[in-house]
Amino acid sequence: MKDTILKTLNTIEEDYQVKILYACESGSRAWGFPSKDSDYDVRFIYVHQKIDYLTIDPIGIGKKRDVIELPINDLLDVSGWELTKALKLFRKSNPPLMEWLRSGIVYYEAFTTIGKMKKLSEEVFAPHSCIHHYLNMASNNFREFLQGDQVKIKKYFYVLRPVLAARWIEQYNEFPPLEFPVLLEKMVPVGRMKEEIQTLLTRKLAGEEFDLEPRIEVLNQFLQEEIGRLREVTKDLCNSYGDMTMKLDKLFRDTLEEVWI
Known part of the structure; x- marks a missing residue:
């Protein structure tokens, strides 16, 4: 099954002209209680080419979607978030994203971005x-x-x-x-x-x-x-946390330099 997933990810890179940084299993398989007919919930983080970010309309505005979602079938449920979307959610300690980073079933990882995010996860945890x-x-x-x-x-x-x-x-x-x-x-x-x-x-x-x-x-x-x-x-928990924007901005810029040499 992993070969099928990797071929699907490769097709996404080619079709959308992006680079995938990370892909993992989410859902019941990652949670440790899959059914015999459970599909594969593949989630990934990707980055566009540099030129796609150098426009007056940011990614996520209008027709410039910040997600890629493939049609769901009985076997595969595949969707991903663009890096700036992921980092904005990471800044807010978004639990689904935090779970992706901790998934015990990793299908693909490239470059250093995800490792850096994992190191920062304790700082963003709310x-x-x-x-x-x-x-x-x-x-x-x-x-x-x-x-x-x-x-x-x-x-x-x-x-x-x-x-x-x-x-x-x-x-x-x-x-x-x-x-x-x-x-x-x-x-x-x-x-x-x-x-x-x-x-x-x-x-x-x-x-x-x-x-x-x-x-x-x-x-x-x-x-x-x-x-x-x-x-x-x-009610007794503190709901304030430090602003990680500068660190995440640097992580984003470093990723662009690393991925699109």
Whole structure:
């Protein structure tokens, strides 16, 4: 599959006249709970040629899009962000981008830009905004999928993971790991709830097709209480952080010089 992904990335470079700096897996495969029919969620960061930035209309304005998105099929979901878009989001500690940089499944990396971003990630990390991101994700999924007597059982993972990620930030004051098994091991104490989650995880990794099943009360109670508790925690977190613009401007200029010699 990696060969197919690399060929797709090469075609993108040729078709759009860009250079790809980094491509990784995002979604359930990177999170450690893929289904047997999970597609490949490939995310990448790319940079245009120098001349494309020397215009009166910046990238991202009007028809000059700052994303590349290929049509989704049953196998591949491929999309990428242009570098200045990525750096603006990086400056805000954007959790999806921070996850890309920490993905354990990297398909491609070229040049030094991503390594430099990883070194800067501790400086841009903003606990307040990251916890809010994960809590909003958890709340929306909890409200939409887990309220009835019968629920889509696999949706527990899409509420549990962001809740445990938020707990990790609260406890360690650092960006959480992507892998759900790691979060489960560190953030959930031994007991009935952990056993229920481990059973679900084993079923999912075995390729079992989840359908509507009775909701799991111990998980629903935990999720409801924890989302509320973490909302209160965020009120005491500092939501200000230093301005990284000068460093990121330099990183952008250095990338252009390195890539387009």
